[in-house]
Amino acid sequence: MTCGRSRKDFQPTLSITLEVTSANDVVITSLFLIRLRRTSDGRDGRTKGVYAHTNYAGQRMSGRDEYYNKAKQQGYRSRSAYKLQQLDDTADLIAPGDTVIDLGAAPGGWLQVAAERASEGRVVGVDRQRIESIDDVETIRGDLTEDDTQAKIGERVGQADLVLSDMAPNMTGEYNLDHARSIHLARQALDVARTVLAPGGDLVVKVFDGRDLDDLEADIEEEFEYVRTVRPDASRDESSELFLVGKGRMTAPVGVGDELAVGITDTGDEGDGIAKVDDYTLFVADTEAGEEVRIRVEDVKPRFGFAERIE
Numbered sequence: 259m260t261c262g263r264s265r266k267d268f269q270p271t272l273s274i275t276l277e278v279t280s281a282n283d284v285v286i287t288s289l290f291l292i293r294l295r296r297t298s299d300g301r302d303g304r305t306k307g308v309y310a311h312t313n314y315a316g317q318r319m320s321g322r323d324e325y326y327n328k329a330k331q332q333g334y335r336s337r338s339a340y341k342l343q344q345l346d347d348t349a350d351l352i353a354p355g356d357t358v359i360d361l362g363a364a365p366g367g368w369l370q371v372a373a374e375r376a377s378e379g380r381v382v383g384v385d386r387q388r389i390e391s392i393d394d395v396e397t398i399r400g401d402l403t404e405d406d407t408q409a410k411i412g413e414r415v416g417q418a419d420l421v422l423s424d425m426a427p428n429m430t431g432e433y434n435l436d437h438a439r440s441i442h443l444a445r446q447a448l449d450v451a452r453t454v455l456a457p458g459g460d461l462v463v464k465v466f467d468g469r470d471l472d473d474l475e476a477d478i479e480e481e482f483e484y485v486r487t488v489r490p491d492a493s494r495d496e497s498s499e500l501f502l503v504g505k506g507r508m509t510a511p512v513g514v515g516d517e518l519a520v521g522i523t524d525t526g527d528e529g530d531g532i533a534k535v536d537d538y539t540l541f542v543a544d545t546e547a548g549e550e551v552r553i554r555v556e557d558v559k560p561r562f563g564f565a566e567r568i569e
């Protein structure tokens with residue numbers, strides 16, 4: 259993209275070449291300034307000619323920062339790749355063998371990192387834009403705000419260990435609107451997580467900070483063991499973006515304090531009795547297989563919980 263301004267002789271002429279390198283990065287690849295200055299004969303002030311110009315052609319300007327350059331050197335498709343590396347290093351998200359779904363995945367920096375770290379696992383990228391193929395990565399093209407796309411993910415993937423969303427709205431520059439749209443996209447990711455995320459699985463969503471952030475965080479907190487906020491170093495200093503990380507999806511059919519009658523069906527390694535509520539495992543102290551007991555649920559984890567007998 260070239261923007262030029264040249265009204266007539268003796269006006270400064272500025273030529274800027276912008277390169278759109280990814281959905282988020284617009285980079286000034288060259289800036290050429292010719293400064294034409296009038297000279298006068300020193301008596302009547304009339305112009306005699308042009309005597310100076312300045313050429314900054316080829317200078318790399320802001321945007322080509324440390325992470326941008328690193329991504330180019332290391333073969334990542336976007337500087338965002340480092341955000342996922344830092345999120346994973348901070349919040350322990352990706353393990354070898356995991357199934358990872360990446361929403362808003364184009365051009366694919368996060369997919370490259372996920373494929374490296376979930377080696378032998380399965381990585382699926384979804385975006386409304388085309389994603390150039392990446393080894394060991396599957397892609398789905400579609401708009402996440404449409405039910406069809408969400409249904410397709412459920413059908414294709416089944417169950418996942420991690421749902422990531424780096425989705426970003428088209429920016430309007432109006433802060434509250436951009437914030438609201440980012441929250442809307444994060445909620446689409448939460449919907450996908452409700453469909454595909456295994457018990458104990460994690461969710462990461464990008465949002466722009468703002469007034470609806472607390473409500474979103476509370477809604478995620480209801481369905482996960484805990485939520486944390488992470489601002490990776492690779493997010494630009496001036497950016498209001500942050501990532502909400504929901505750790506440990508909770509699907510337990512019981513809550514702390516619930517009282518119920520159960521049958522003890524087995525004995526755990528530690529000697530506690532085991533009761534099943536739907537498919538959920540409760541360890542019940544001081545019980546034995548074959549007993550029918552009333553219990554109170556004391557602690558609920560994503561994959562199992564603890565209870566005490568109350569009779």
Ligand SMILES: C[S@@+](CC[C@H](N)C(=O)[O-])C[C@H]1O[C@@H](n2cnc3c(N)ncnc32)[C@H](O)[C@@H]1O
Pocket residue numbers: 281282335336338339361362363364365366367368369384385386387400401402403424425426427443
């Ligand atoms: C910041 S970029 C993602 C960069 C990516 N994480 C990477 O590392 O290369 C945001 C992406 O979200 C996608 N996106 C935004 N809204 C979307 C929607 N409703 N459905 C699907 N993709 C969407 C955009 O097309 C864009 O590719």
